[in-house]
Amino acid sequence: MKKTILTLSILLAFALVFTVTPINAETITFWHMFTEDDPGTEWVVDQYHAEQDEVEVDVRYVHFSEIDNQLMRALTTGDVPDVVITGSDVFAQWSSMGAFADITDRIEEWGYADYYYEGPMNSVMWEGRYYGLPQNVNALAMFMNVELFEEAGLDPDSPPKTWDEVKEYAHQLDGVRDNVSPIGFSATADETATFQFLPFLWQAGADIESFDSPEGHEALSYWKYFVDEGLAFPEVLSTPQWELMVSFAAGNMGMVVNGPWGLVPLEDAEFEYKAFMMPVHEDVGVPYSVLGGENIAILDGSDKQDAAWDFVKFTQREDIIEEWTGMSARIPGRMDVAQSSPYWTENEVLKLFTEQLEYAQPRGPLPNWAEVSSPIQRMIQEVLTGTDVEEAAREGQNRINSVME
Amino acid sequence: MAAKLKKLIFDSDKTSYFLMLPALLFAGAFTFYPLLYNFYLSVHKVDISTLLLDNRPFVGLENYMHVIVNSGDFLDIFGNTLIFVVSNVFFQLIIGFAFAYFFVQKFYFHKQMRGFVLIGWVMPPVIVGTIWRWLLNGDVGFLNYALSFVGVSRIPWLASTTFAMIGVIMANVWLNIPFNMILITSALVNIPEDVKEASAIDGASSFQRLRLIVLPLIKPTLMALAVLNIIFSFRGFALIWSMTMGGPVNSTTILPVWSYVETFNHYNFGRGTALANIILILLVIISLIYIKFFVYKEEGETL
Numbered sequence: 001m002k003k004t005i006l007t008l009s010i011l012l013a014f015a016l017v018f019t020v021t022p023i024n025a026e027t028i029t030f031w032h033m034f035t036e037d038d039p040g041t042e043w044v045v046d047q048y049h050a051e052q053d054e055v056e057v058d059v060r061y062v063h064f065s066e067i068d069n070q071l072m073r074a075l076t077t078g079d080v081p082d083v084v085i086t087g088s089d090v091f092a093q094w095s096s097m098g099a100f101a102d103i104t105d106r107i108e109e110w111g112y113a114d115y116y117y118e119g120p121m122n123s124v125m126w127e128g129r130y131y132g133l134p135q136n137v138n139a140l141a142m143f144m145n146v147e148l149f150e151e152a153g154l155d156p157d158s159p160p161k162t163w164d165e166v167k168e169y170a171h172q173l174d175g176v177r178d179n180v181s182p183i184g185f186s187a188t189a190d191e192t193a194t195f196q197f198l199p200f201l202w203q204a205g206a207d208i209e210s211f212d213s214p215e216g217h218e219a220l221s222y223w224k225y226f227v228d229e230g231l232a233f234p235e236v237l238s239t240p241q242w243e244l245m246v247s248f249a250a251g252n253m254g255m256v257v258n259g260p261w262g263l264v265p266l267e268d269a270e271f272e273y274k275a276f277m278m279p280v281h282e283d284v285g286v287p288y289s290v291l292g293g294e295n296i297a298i299l300d301g302s303d304k305q306d307a308a309w310d311f312v313k314f315t316q317r318e319d320i321i322e323e324w325t326g327m328s329a330r331i332p333g334r335m336d337v338a339q340s341s342p343y344w345t346e347n348e349v350l351k352l353f354t355e356q357l358e359y360a361q362p363r364g365p366l367p368n369w370a371e372v373s374s375p376i377q378r379m380i381q382e383v384l385t386g387t388d389v390e391e392a393a394r395e396g397q398n399r400i401n402s403v404m405e
Numbered sequence: 406m407a408a409k410l411k412k413l414i415f416d417s418d419k420t421s422y423f424l425m426l427p428a429l430l431f432a433g434a435f436t437f438y439p440l441l442y443n444f445y446l447s448v449h450k451v452d453i454s455t456l457l458l459d460n461r462p463f464v465g466l467e468n469y470m471h472v473i474v475n476s477g478d479f480l481d482i483f484g485n486t487l488i489f490v491v492s493n494v495f496f497q498l499i500i501g502f503a504f505a506y507f508f509v510q511k512f513y514f515h516k517q518m519r520g521f522v523l524i525g526w527v528m529p530p531v532i533v534g535t536i537w538r539w540l541l542n543g544d545v546g547f548l549n550y551a552l553s554f555v556g557v558s559r560i561p562w563l564a565s566t567t568f569a570m571i572g573v574i575m576a577n578v579w580l581n582i583p584f585n586m587i588l589i590t591s592a593l594v595n596i597p598e599d600v601k602e603a604s605a606i607d608g609a610s611s612f613q614r615l616r617l618i619v620l621p622l623i624k625p626t627l628m629a630l631a632v633l634n635i636i637f638s639f640r641g642f643a644l645i646w647s648m649t650m651g652g653p654v655n656s657t658t659i660l661p662v663w664s665y666v667e668t669f670n671h672y673n674f675g676r677g678t679a680l681a682n683i684i685l686i687l688l689v690i691i692s693l694i695y696i697k698f699f700v701y702k703e704e705g706e707t708l
Contacts, residue, residue: 072672075456237652238652368452386566
């Protein structure tokens with residue numbers, strides 16, 4: 001008797017657990033790489049749940065350095081999420097291998113493709129078809145510590161515009177305070193080094209196929225100059241972008257190369273700061289920057305693609321994407337929103353970034369971008385640790401060419 | 406029938422096989438299958454272009470050829486691995502022994518203090534790596550601050566191709582000292598008191614006692630520990646990754662880091678697993694040497 005009661009109560013417990021989930025709503029899984037408590041993401045999902053009850057979104061945060069690996073694991077096992085956000089630099093890799101659903105017809109029916117920035121829209125295309133939409137876009141520009149500028153006798157209202165001026169300003173800032181580095185950039189042994197260096201490569205008039213040219217050598221020598229002269233810490237080799245910005249926000253740097261996410265650590269800064277455009281090389285004259293950002297995509301292996309598209313389409317509505325990106329200090333991929341909303345027109349720093357974005361070039365798109373980027377990172381690190389520029393460029397270019405074929 | 410089966414399983418000369426069955430199934434699923442699959446991946450072209458295909462092209466030993474010959478990095482990275490492993494084994498044993506020898510002395514709170522030393526070992530390597538990255542920071546790091554008092558000028562530890570390896574070795578040694586200490590401690594307390602007393606009566610100095618009594622008696626432990634240290638050094642990946650990601654310029658890239666980069670950065674699973682198999686072969690060779698030269702001898706001596 002006792003046994004029967006025990007069995008019955010266990011069965012009852014199981015029954016209760018499994019009946020809690022409503023049967024009429026479809027649940028889709030959504031992976032994102034923003035922080036766990038990202039205010040915008042939380043808001044957008046709540047909003048979606050409030051507006052309809054057909055689709056329920058199960059949100060999972062994956063750290064940005066892990067999301068690609070998690071996605072790869074999911075693909076090899078076949079147990080994939082329905083919607084995912086991933087970096088625009090590696091997006092072509094996923095589209096080319098058939099990981100994402102071709103949503104060209106859905107986008108055409110929806111009709112908003114022309115409202116996006118052109119570069120980011122190219123990053124979601126593979127062989128003429130759309131595999132996602134740009135969620136947010138970013139670029140690198142420069143920040144200055146206004147207080148340090150004034151102490152060094154520099155005018156914060158006229159930031160350096162050319163390569164030579166950046167050098168001059170850096171020298172002026174040198175020694176203004178103890179333990180203050182005039183300029184900061186990040187050259188860690190991962191995608192960061194490539195991301196931060198490409199703007200300077202393009203500004204010099206070279207590209208990833210011409211590192212071993214006078215222009216390419218000049219770009220490499222330019223970064224080397226700051227480290228050799230002690231104007232940048234040697235730790236640029238091991239300091240990620242985010243930590244670099246934390247250091248800048250603590251008042252340890254005069255100028256820094258960084259993106260709009262830098263506003264987050266700057267909330268605690270006890271000094272005035274400004275953002276300014278990337279410098280131009282005198283011979284080329286264009287303040288190139290590099291395009292970053294994240295795209296949203298539906299997995300090809302998902303069996304709930306209609307529900308997934310409904311959610312994706314919802315997130316891209318003017319009022320929704322505005323809040324989603326605006327609350328988290330990002331810039332939306334939709335140019336019409338970025339150029340009209342007070343989030344970006346009234347914030348001096350973000351406004352500058354929307355202007356810098358016009359000069360931002362995408363990386364690739366190449367399906368094996370990570371493999372192409374690897375020798376670039378190595379070349380930059382070699383140059384900054386004392387390898388001869390021409391030698392590093394020659395060998396680096398050979399390595400790049402061997403993986404580009 | 407049922408009774409027969411019961412007898413076969415629980416009371417026959419084949420019972421031992423049935424008792425081994427759960428362990429065999431476990432090892433099969435979690436050790437042998439992954440090993441075989443790893444081998445399968447390493448002789449096929451498995452990258453982003455072929456990953457989701459049903460039949461990936463067979464390429465023979467091409468992946469092995471690529472990493473050993475064509476990449477041009479094998480010798481450098483193998484050299485790094487050798488330096489990393491040998492330094493770790495050497496310093497971990499010596500410092501671990503010193504700690505163990507110190508804490509077996511009977512003084513107040515010696516056991517509690519030994520417990521404190523263990524704290525370092527239970528910390529995840531990623532956290533240890535992050536802490537050491539800050540300790541080794543050129544400008545605000547504690548180590549350079551401490552060194553400045555003895556007149557050593559700023560060393561850019563993790564930003565220099567020469568010092569970065571020293572930096573990661575220091576962190577890894579620090580992380581593994583407690584493990585060495587504990588194993589050596591247990592060997593030390595197992596040395597019979599009468600042997601030590603006898604040597605004291607015979608008038609051996611403390612150094613002689615250490616050299617002629619203690620060290621020979623704990624030699625089997627030291628040898629086993631050396632092999633374990635070698636194997637654990639190959640697991641230094643998490644620490645290195647959180648400190649330098651193998652940089653600057655591959656100077657702290659050891660074989661497991663390279664394998665990770667090929668597998669999870671470039672998604673070249675074929676090459677990544679080829680490297681993993683090379684590591685496996687190296688470790689098997691080391692283990693075989695250990696078994697051949699030390700395990701049997703140890704039994705012969707103690708029996």
